[in-house]
Amino acid sequence: MSDNRPIGVFDSGLGGLYATAHISHLMPRENIVYLGDTARVPYGTRSRETIIGYAEDDVRFLLSKDVKMILAACGTVSSVALDKIKESSPVPTFGIVEGAVESAMKATISGRVAVIGTDATIGSGVFEKMLYARGANFVISRACPLLVPLVECGFCGRDNVVASSVCRSYLEPIKEAGVDTLILGCTHFPILYDVISDILCGVSLIDTGRVAAETVARYILQSGSGADISRGDVRYYVTDSADGFSAAAKIFVGGKKICAETVEITK
Template sequence: MNDAPIGIFDSGVGGLTVARAISALLPRESLRYIGDTAHSPYGPKPIADVRRYALEVLDTLVDEGVKMLVIACNTASAAMLRDARERYDVPVVEVIGPAARTAMSTTRNKRIGVIGTAGTIGSGVYQDLLGVNADLTVFAQPCPRFVEFVEAGITDTAQVLAVAEEYLAPLRHAGVDTLVLGCTHYPFLEGAISYVMGADVSLVSSDTETAKDVYRQLVSRDLLAGPDAVPHHEYEATGDSEHEFLNLAHRLMGREVRTVKLVQTGVIDLPKAAASHRGEI
């Protein structure tokens, strides 16, 4: 048994959907969440910059003693998942694989759509994962403004619906029957996305599937919190205003997030004797 927290990281507030799903499945687990709001959004940034920002945040979580890392950001997962798994001794769970596997088992006509940031779609990571099944045809579409809407707390306006119509038209015309929401911000826009795509298209979101992966990893590694564990949920942001993060979290998720504190990230050069939990890339 291990009562250390699970570390969850996203570029902003989108990963809160993953944190909520993990908490629902594993209510005794403590969580430590960092939203890298100082550098959000990640989608349009160069891959090298995303990799650097993400590893700095993950370093911070590992130095704070988490027992597992959850990369609740598709763009970051595409940029540095292999690096993270080589760099840390704690297990690393990401959001891309679970969503891809669910999409493959959900589709009926073998035509799958994927939407995500420019960085995620440009990396080809979903196309590669889904492409291992030769029977599938994959249609990928970047939706860069979706993250901007969510980070601004705009989720249910006519403007959102109009942009969704524009972005999703090629996928609707392609006849996909399954659509992967390849960004953890996108579930906050599920109403508009579902309306545009129609009732016959199944939406696959990574939050619940990722939570199942977290559960499997904790059980297989004997890392579940003990039966008497008292869970603590801590939320941190790298931006310059904790009130901005908190207000947005309240608007999107209600009062689940009660407090947030600001943190500064950075790669910490630890003495070798104190750095046994971290390897080298």
């Protein structure tokens, strides 16, 4: 039985666009509604209560668009608020943590795994707890709060001296800990994949954007709720002005030009 309702994806800002691009790539028939809460990004430096309130606004907006499922393409919301939003969401609702942990446990040989994320994600201890529960021997986690604005301000790419300096500073203790796998526990971080990969040579990087897209694809296939149209489209919504969105968004969608509409999502 097919289901032509859109998939709902949200993030604090633009990081989730990358996961959205992967969903489109894996499932080109699906319609997608994307919401970036650009008026209140970043979430990861805020308190648990504030993050939960913001995530509830995001979910309410997506539900108003009659989505068939929701992906919180945001490491912070997935770590801090997923249980809360699952409670209030009438459609299947996923985060990025579980898939990333599974991928990490498949990738690691030594069982020594690292996680980086926002302050709120690392503070929650969710990744750490789940990694140990799945058999990790050693987990080191590090909050890297500057990486979200770093990416949103366009500092990325292998040759970017600033990106390299910031990542090097955050990753030093992880390099010293001798892990073989690192979870990029925030959907902004895969944009820094090359920079991080150069610093941590030989370490497997778990790309949460790709893994989240695979989670969505698996659910759609298993539940038989795929769309029955020749080609789906993606509608983009943001909470701040849509001016300049296209330029900033390019980083996350491989240079493609996309346009967004501004919406009010607070009650």
